Amino acid sequence: MRVSIKASEGMILTNGEIYGSEIFLADGLKAEKFHEITKAEYEKILKAQEELNEI
Amino acid sequence: MKLDLKFKENSQKLDLKFGQFQDLTDGGYERGYAEGEKVGYSNGYTDGETKGKEQGYAEGYNEGTIPSYYIGEIYGLYDSVVFPENSEIYLRLAKLFNQNAGYVCRKTKNLKKLTLEIGSTEFEFIYFGGFIRENTDIEILDFSNLGVKIGSVDYFALGATKLKSIYGALDFSECTVATLWLNSANALEDIEFVPNTIKISIDFYWCTKLSKASLTSIINGLSAETSGLTVTLSKTAVNKAFETSEGANDGSTSAEWLALIATKPNWNISLV
Numbered sequence: 001m002r003v004s005i006k007a008s009e010g011m012i013l014t015n016g017e018i019y020g021s022e023i024f025l026a027d028g029l030k031a032e033k034f035h036e037i038t039k040a041e042y043e044k045i046l047k048a049q050e051e052l053n054e055i
Numbered sequence: 056m057k058l059d060l061k062f063k064e065n066s067q068k069l070d071l072k073f074g075q076f077q078d079l080t081d082g083g084y085e086r087g088y089a090e091g092e093k094v095g096y097s098n099g100y101t102d103g104e105t106k107g108k109e110q111g112y113a114e115g116y117n118e119g120t121i122p123s124y125y126i127g128e129i130y131g132l133y134d135s136v137v138f139p140e141n142s143e144i145y146l147r148l149a150k151l152f153n154q155n156a157g158y159v160c161r162k163t164k165n166l167k168k169l170t171l172e173i174g175s176t177e178f179e180f181i182y183f184g185g186f187i188r189e190n191t192d193i194e195i196l197d198f199s200n201l202g203v204k205i206g207s208v209d210y211f212a213l214g215a216t217k218l219k220s221i222y223g224a225l226d227f228s229e230c231t232v233a234t235l236w237l238n239s240a241n242a243l244e245d246i247e248f249v250p251n252t253i254k255i256s257i258d259f260y261w262c263t264k265l266s267k268a269s270l271t272s273i274i275n276g277l278s279a280e281t282s283g284l285t286v287t288l289s290k291t292a293v294n295k296a297f298e299t300s301e302g303a304n305d306g307s308t309s310a311e312w313l314a315l316i317a318t319k320p321n322w323n324i325s326l327v
Contacts, residue, residue, distance in 0.1 A: 001313070002320060012327070018285050020325030022307055026282070027320045053210075053234055 005031045012042040019045070130155040135162045143168040151176040154206070158185040160193060170197035180204035180229035189214040194242075198223035207232035212240045220245035227276065228252040237261050245269055248276025256285045260327040263289040267296035277319045290326035 004024045007013040013020055015033040019042060025031065037045075129148065138144075142165055151173050160169055173181070181203045187193050188210045194217050204226040211233070212218050218240050226249040233255055237243065243262045246269045253276045259265065265273075270293060277286060290307060297306030306312055307326055316324050 002317060018287075018323055018325055020287065020327050021290055022326040024316055024324040026284075026323045028282075029323060050235065050238070 002027075003031060005034060007036055010039055011036040012039055014042075128153050128155070129159050131158045131161070133160045133163045133166065134158050135164075136166075137164040138166050140165045141167045143170075145170045145172075147172045147174070149174045151178070151181065151203075154178045154181055156181045156183050156186065158188065160190050161185050161188045163187075163190050164192055166190070166193050168195040168197065169193060170199075172200040173202040176203060178203070180206040182206040183208050183211055184232075185210045185213070187212050187215045187218065190218075191216050193217060194219045196221045198225065201225075204229045206230060208236045209234040211236040212243075213237070214239045216240065216242060218243050221247070223247065224249045224272075225276075226252050228254065228278075231255060233257050243269075247272045250275045251278050251280075252276055253286070254278045254281050254284070256287075258287045259292075260287045260289050263291040265289065265292040265296065270296050271315060274315050274319060274324075277322050279319065279321065282321050284321075285323040285325055287325045287327055293326055 002024050004022060005013055007021045011021070013023055013034045014037055015035075018034075023034070129146070129151070130153070132146075133144075144166060146159075146169065148171075154176075156171075159171075160166060169187075183205055184207055186208070187196065190212075191214065193215060196218070199222050201223055206229055208230060209232045213235050216239055219242050221243070222245065224247045228249070230253075236257075237259060238261055241261050241263055244264050244266050246262075246265070253273075259273065265288075270288065273286065273288070277284075293312060294304045294306040297309045297312040298304055299306075299309050316322075
C-alpha cells in the first residue's frame with residue numbers, strides 16, 4: 001500500500017512543487033516535506049502561475 | 056568583299072562581312088524558351104493544383120462535414136475564424152510539411168467538432184501548442200487517425216470550456232511541455248493515452264467530469280520509467296468515477312482506485 005497524505009478541511013498540502021488535498025506519494029518521497037496552506041493561498045499561487053505564463 | 060544576299064519576299068536583308076559573326080537569332084530563341092518555360096510551368100502548376108484539389112476533395116470529403124483539402128501547413132489555420140453554427144470539419148492532410156500545428160482553432164467560433172488526420176510527415180512529433188486555446192464552442196476533437204505523436208501542448212485547450220471529448224489514444228512520449236494545457240477545460244469527460252507514454256508532470260485538475268475510462272487511461276498512460284513526476288487530478292472526478300456505490304462519492308478510497316494507482320509507484324498522484 002502506498003503512502004497517502006490528506007489535508008485538513010479547506011486546506012491544501014504542498015512541498016513547494018506539488019499541491020493537493022490528497023496526495024499519493026511516489027516511492028521515496030517523504031510526507032514530512034509537506035505542509036498545509038489555505039485554499040485561498042493556493043488560488044493565489046495558481047493565479048500567479050497563470051500570470052507568469054502570460055495568459 | 057561584300058555580298059549582296061537576296062531573300063524571299065518580306066525577308067530581312069542582311070549586311071554580312073566575312074570574319075564577323077552576326078547573331079541571326081537576335082535573342083529570339085532565348086526569349087521563346089523563357090516564355091515557353093513560364094507558360095508551361097504555369098499550365099502545369101494550375102493543372103496540378105486543380106487535380107490535387109479534386110483528389111483531395113474526393114478523398115477528404117465526408118458527408119455532413121465541410122470538405123478538406125491537401126495542404127502543407129496548418130499553423131493558425133482557423134484562428135479566430137467564424138464558421139456557420141454547429142460546424143464540423145474533417146481536416147485531412149496528405150502530408151504535413153512542417154512540425155507546427157499550433158493555434159489551429161484558437162478562438163474559432165461555431166466549430167463543434169474537428170477531426171484531424173495527418174497522412175504523413177517526416178517529423179516524429181508535431182507541436183500542438185494553443186491548438187484550441189480560448190475556443191469556447193468546440194466540443195469534440197477527433198484524433199482517432201491523427202497519425203503522429205503529440206509534441207508540446209502548452210495552452211492546448213486553455214479556456215476550451217465546452218470541450219467534452221478527445222477521441223484517439225494520444226502518444227505523449229515526445230511531449231515535453233504541457234503548461235496550463237487544460238486550464239478551464241472543465242467539461243472534458245473523455246481522453247485517452249497510449250500506455251506508458253507520459254513523461255512529464257501533468258495537470259488535469261480542472262477536469263472534474265473525467266470518466267472512469269479516462270482516469271484509468273491517464274494512470275496507465277504514465278511512464279513506468281520516470282521519477283520525481285506528478286500527475287494532478289480532480290478529486291471530484293476521482294471520487295465520482297470510482298465511487299463504490301451510487302452517490303457514495305468515495306472513489307479516492309476505493310479498492311479499485313488504489314489498485315490502479317499501485318501500478319505506478321514512481322509517480323506522485325495528487326488530487327485537488
